[in-house]
Amino acid sequence: MNVQVENLEKNMAKLTVTVDAAELDKAITKAYNKQKNSISVPGFRKGKVPQHMIEKMYGAGIFYEDAANILIQETYPQAYDESKLDIVSQPKIDITELEKGKDFVYTAEVAVKPEVKLGKYKGVSVSKVDTKVTATEVNNTIKAELERAARTVTKTGKAAKGDTAVIDFEGFVDGEAFEGGKGENYDLELGSGSFIPGFEEQLIGHKAGEDVEVEVTFPEEYHAADLAGKAAVFKCHIHEVKGKDIPKLDDEYVADTTEFETVEEYKASVKERLENNKKAEGRRAQEDEAIAKIVEDSEMEIPDAMLDYQVENMINDFANNMAQQGLSLQQYMQFTGMTMDAFRDQVRPDALSRTQSSLVLEAIVKAENIEATDADVDAKLEEMSKQYGMELEQLKNLVGENEKESMKKDIAIEKAVAFVMDNVKESARKKATKKTEEEAPAEDAE
Numbered sequence: 001m002n003v004q005v006e007n008l009e010k011n012m013a014k015l016t017v018t019v020d021a022a023e024l025d026k027a028i029t030k031a032y033n034k035q036k037n038s039i040s041v042p043g044f045r046k047g048k049v050p051q052h053m054i055e056k057m058y059g060a061g062i063f064y065e066d067a068a069n070i071l072i073q074e075t076y077p078q079a080y081d082e083s084k085l086d087i088v089s090q091p092k093i094d095i096t097e098l099e100k101g102k103d104f105v106y107t108a109e110v111a112v113k114p115e116v117k118l119g120k121y122k123g124v125s126v127s128k129v130d131t132k133v134t135a136t137e138v139n140n141t142i143k144a145e146l147e148r149a150a151r152t153v154t155k156t157g158k159a160a161k162g163d164t165a166v167i168d169f170e171g172f173v174d175g176e177a178f179e180g181g182k183g184e185n186y187d188l189e190l191g192s193g194s195f196i197p198g199f200e201e202q203l204i205g206h207k208a209g210e211d212v213e214v215e216v217t218f219p220e221e222y223h224a225a226d227l228a229g230k231a232a233v234f235k236c237h238i239h240e241v242k243g244k245d246i247p248k249l250d251d252e253y254v255a256d257t258t259e260f261e262t263v264e265e266y267k268a269s270v271k272e273r274l275e276n277n278k279k280a281e282g283r284r285a286q287e288d289e290a291i292a293k294i295v296e297d298s299e300m301e302i303p304d305a306m307l308d309y310q311v312e313n314m315i316n317d318f319a320n321n322m323a324q325q326g327l328s329l330q331q332y333m334q335f336t337g338m339t340m341d342a343f344r345d346q347v348r349p350d351a352l353s354r355t356q357s358s359l360v361l362e363a364i365v366k367a368e369n370i371e372a373t374d375a376d377v378d379a380k381l382e383e384m385s386k387q388y389g390m391e392l393e394q395l396k397n398l399v400g401e402n403e404k405e406s407m408k409k410d411i412a413i414e415k416a417v418a419f420v421m422d423n424v425k426e427s428a429r430k431k432a433t434k435k436t437e438e439e440a441p442a443e444d445a446e
Contacts, residue, residue: 001075003082011114011303015091017079019071019104027074028100031066064098071104079108086113089305111305116363119297122423124290129282133274141270142249149257150244158205159241161191165203166240169214173232180224180334181232185239194335203236212236219337283421290420295356298363302355310351311344318347364416372411377404380411 002018029051037047039054055062072093080087089111097105152164159165165188171181190200202214214234222228247253251262260266319329333340364370381399385392399407 001078003079005083005085007112008109011112011301012305013083013085013087013110013112015079015083015108015110016096017075017106017108019075021101021103023071024067024098024102024104025100027067027070027104028063030070031063034066035063060100068095068098068104068106072106076108085110087111088113089303089309092305109305111303111309113306114300114302114359116359117299118360118363118367119294119299121294121297121360121364121367121420123425124293124420124423125425125427126286126289126293128426129278129285131275131278131282133271133278137274138267138271141274142267146246146249147244150246152242153245154208155241155243156207157241158207159190159203159238160243161204162189162244164189164242165206165238166242167203167236167238169234169236171232171234173227173230178227178232181234187242196335196337199234203238206238208238208241210238212238221339221342222337223333223339286424286426287417287421290424291357291360291417292353294360294364294420295353298360300356300359302352302359307348307351307355310355311347314347314351314354315343358413361413361416364419365412368416368419370412370415370419372408372415376411377407380407 001020001023004016004018006014006016008014032051032054036049036051036054039049040046041049041053041057051063076091076093087110091108091110093106093108095104095106097103155163167186167188168184169182169186171178188195188200188203190204192200194200196216196218198216199214202216203212206212214236215231216234217231218224218227218229220229249263254263254266255261258266258269260269315329322329322332327335332338333343338346381395382392384390385395388395
């Protein structure tokens with residue numbers, strides 16, 4: 001195999017990969033063996049038709065596509081390594097020569113990690129953060145915790161905002177049912193905004209056992225073009241309405257459900273937790289602000305393919321998170337009325353910010369000769385073992401050398417962030433505060 005590298009504009013490169021004709025012949029045979037059991041020829045049992053006969057009947061190129069895919073999967077990783085490029089995108093493959101008896105040639109257009117010309121990264125000014133916790137914040141937190149501790153109870157009365165309606169539904173446009181518009185025994189929290197705008201509100205005020213016709217209009221930008229902007233009727237049957245029985249906050253409840261004995265002790269602990277959270281959030285906000293200023297003062301040319309790759313990774317992460325909640329990405333798109341193109345456009349600014357931040361931090365690692373040691377990795381593994389409740393040695397046995405190298409890169413980035421923050425200048429941020437809220441006595445959250 002031979003690999004030639006051509007540098008293109010805007011941090012792009014093209015790899016031209018040439019594979020020996022003998023390897024192509026082997027790949028064609030692999031493709032034949034993969035497909036032969038699905039090819040029928042009169043007079044032969046399935047899987048027994050000779051390769052040359054199939055090629056004669058259906059054309060010499062019948063196995064070319066599979067053979068090309070086999071060779072690309074086998075050779076691109078090696079071409080990646082041989083190129084010595086820091087590739088940051090999926091390859092755009094173009095086959096330029098594919099014929100039995102000849103060398104197989106393809107090109108792979110890739111994005112290369114851009115060079116970063118760092119601007120000022122020492123002594124960056126960041127806003128001072130306010131970590132004060134008000135009585136209102138304490139009460140709201142306790143209220144939310146009481147709601148999470150609430151028992152789910154079946155309601156005999158009318159459904160209200162915040163209740164969950166268990167429904168069957170089927171959607172119709174112009175009297176015709178449409179694909180994907182039907183569901184059974186679906187738990188829908190009223191007011192969650194998870195369905196098409198206007199849907200949930202029309203179930204409020206109805207009881208279990210009732211049939212309700214919900215009239216909505218699909219958004220103009222709805223992902224299914226045949227439904228976009230159209231009026232629809234959903235025929236719904238309410239099986240059950242579930243509400244929340246929220247416990248009362250008193251000393252007895254606190255003693256039974258927490259490590260504290262009184263409401264006052266519990267409130268004090270909530271306040272301390274919120275203060276710690278605000279400090280951590282404030283630190284993260286300052287980190288984001290500092291890195292954003294470094295990005296603004298630095299120069300880099302990010303190729304579109306690199307950004308596209310980051311966008312797709314973020315969408316895949318989002319889809320995985322949705323799947324853990326029992327919702328597919330397609331269902332999410334349907335319920336929110338968003339198209340995939342619109343979703344990509346929505347994600348793109350964040351993808352750009354993440355990419356820029358990552359590049360400047362890597363540049364700082366290089367500029368300051370920041371390194372992660374084996375001891376740093378061991379400390380991180382010990383932290384992870386406690387987090388996951390595993391024996392340290394067991395975790396070490398599961399982590400290979402590639403994972404350790406990846407951990408070293410992540411730790412070096414963390415050290416770069418710490419370096420930036422050790423050198424920041426904190427500037428006062430003028431922010432109006434409401435004295436009445438800060439001095440307000442804490443009321444019981446019930």
